[in-house]
Amino acid sequence: MAKAGNAIATFLIGAAVGVAAGYILATDKETRQEDMDKIKKSLDNLKGKFAKKTADLEEEIYHS
16 A cells, blocks of 8 residues: 555655746747746745734734
């Protein structure tokens, strides 16, 4: 049973690598850069939301 799980995990990792390689080879540099900028902006937004939630939770825990 463990071998089947490892085989599935290996397949999924290989598929992800293949998709990434295909994306890199199929798109031009400007499009990739725009997409990376969008991803970075989204991650920064999520990071800010997480930091705010964490600060709110800390305040609630320590000041209640």
